[in-house]
Amino acid sequence: MTTVVLPDALFTLTTGPVNAYPDVMRALSTPLLYDYDPHFLDFYQHVAEKVRTVMHSRDMPLILQGEPVLALEAAAASVIGRHDVVLNLVSGVYGAGFGAWAQRYCQTLLEIRVAYNQVIDPQQVANMLRQHPEISVVCACHHDTPSGTINPVEDIGRLVKQHGALFVVDAVSSFGGMAVTPDAIGADIFITGPSKCLGCPPALSLVAISQAGWEKIAHNPDAPRSSILSLLDWRDAWQKNQPFPFTPSVAEINGLNAALDHYLHEGETVVWARHALTAQACRAGLQAMGLSLWAADEAFASPTTTAIRVPVGIDEAQLRAEARARFGVVFSAGRGETQGKLTRIGHMGPTAQPMYAVLAIAAYGGALNALSANTVDIGAGIAAAMATIGAS
Numbered sequence: 345m346t347t348v349v350l351p352d353a354l355f356t357l358t359t360g361p362v363n364a365y366p367d368v369m370r371a372l373s374t375p376l377l378y379d380y381d382p383h384f385l386d387f388y389q390h391v392a393e394k395v396r397t398v399m400h401s402r403d404m405p406l407i408l409q410g411e412p413v414l415a416l417e418a419a420a421a422s423v424i425g426r427h428d429v430v431l432n433l434v435s436g437v438y439g440a441g442f443g444a445w446a447q448r449y450c451q452t453l454l455e456i457r458v459a460y461n462q463v464i465d466p467q468q469v470a471n472m473l474r475q476h477p478e479i480s481v482v483c484a485c486h487h488d489t490p491s492g493t494i495n496p497v498e499d500i501g502r503l504v505k506q507h508g509a510l511f512v513v514d515a516v517s518s519f520g521g522m523a524v525t526p527d528a529i530g531a532d533i534f535i536t537g538p539s540k541c542l543g544c545p546p547a548l549s550l551v552a553i554s555q556a557g558w559e560k561i562a563h564n565p566d567a568p569r570s571s572i573l574s575l576l577d578w579r580d581a582w583q584k585n586q587p588f589p590f591t592p593s594v595a596e597i598n599g600l601n602a603a604l605d606h607y608l609h610e611g612e613t614v615v616w617a618r619h620a621l622t623a624q625a626c627r628a629g630l631q632a633m634g635l636s637l638w639a640a641d642e643a644f645a646s647p648t649t650t651a652i653r654v655p656v657g658i659d660e661a662q663l664r665a666e667a668r669a670r671f672g673v674v675f676s677a678g679r680g681e682t683q684g685k686l687t688r689i690g691h692m693g694p695t696a697q698p699m700y701a702v703l704a705i706a707a708y709g710g711a712l713n714a715l716s717a718n719t720v721d722i723g724a725g726i727a728a729a730m731a732t733i734g735a736s
């Protein structure tokens with residue numbers, strides 16, 4: 345006989361898709377307006393302005409009608425032209441993936457690659473920029489989620505500005521969970537989405553573009569128009585007297601509005617602090633059980649994802665299956681190169697609550713102990729997590 349765990353009984357502690365906030369779920373079920381209904385036109389502009397507020401961006405960000413891979417590919421297509429020399433920074437699966445898009449549009453692709461448990465060293469970027477004055481675009485992934493590591497985008501952004509290149513940043517899984525905004529890191533194209541730390545379902549992208557970014561796009565003869573990959577098409581759509589290039593995702597805009605209200609009402613610094621504390625408690629507990637973080641240095645371990653190295657002799661997929669079957673706790677696998685080597689515990693939006701770290705530690709330890717004679721001390725893990733929470 346098989347036991348069925350109802351989805352409602354699952355603790356989804358993943359790194360995206362994440363469980364959405366209840367107020368987002370309620371907003372998704374509110375009536376759908378015609379996109380040219382005057383009320384919706386007002387509402388869309390209002391939501392766009394709220395996005396600008398939370399992103400602290402000078403220019404009006406775009407809301408694109410697809411989860412953030414759309415925005416990443418659209419950014420590559422719109423910004424990078426056939427004469428560009430692109431420097432792509434790779435410390436993980438998403439960084440590498442952006443290189444594949446950049447390659448499609450640029451003249452020359454240069455890369456700095458580091459091991460996927462490391463982060464990019466700004467000194468290396470400085471050297472590369474000095475050796476290649478022709479570099480015109482630099483691309484970085486802030487939080488490479490399949491590694492759970494945070495790249496020093498602020499330092500890199502400063503170097504890119506000095507060099508006079510454009511800076512494209514994937515901040516999909518960091519924005520909303522830690523202090524990162526486009527202007528603060530000097531990003532010209534800053535790509536994120538509400539489906540990670542803002543606690544929405546995967547469906548939309550948010551893109552902040554600087555004046556220099558818009559100028560580059562406007563002067564790129566290869567930038568798509570009348571296309572799902574076009575950023576230009578959406579430039580003015582936030583204004584209630586301007587047409588949409590195609591139908592906006594009405595229900596998702598309702599959900600996004602609720603997520604933004606949630607974020608603004610709680611206050612960004614409070615939101616970031618609970619993400620940081622949850623991750624800190626989680627790392628403390630896992631390490632107290634004798635386990636190793638994937639990140640080579642805890643200093644760059646992400647506040648929104650904890651990636652834990654799978655102990656030798658354990659099958660990672662089986663470990664997650666045990667955690668789900670025995671405890672109803674769902675974790676994320678690695679991806680690409682990190683698949684099978686690590687397990688990821690998400691601290692994003694509604695699950696960025698310190699007590700979820702305790703739950704994660706108990707379930708991860710319990711699953712390990714079910715699979716191995718080499719048992720871990722779950723009590724020590726919980727005690728360390730609780731001590732971290734108590735000391736905050």
Ligand SMILES: *Cc1c(COP(=O)(O)O)cnc(C)c1O
Nearest residue numbers: 360412413438487488489516517
């Ligand atoms: C989640 C995420 C995206 C969106 O991509 P999916 O693979 O569709 O989930 C892009 N970049 C990063 C860093 C992400 O974490």
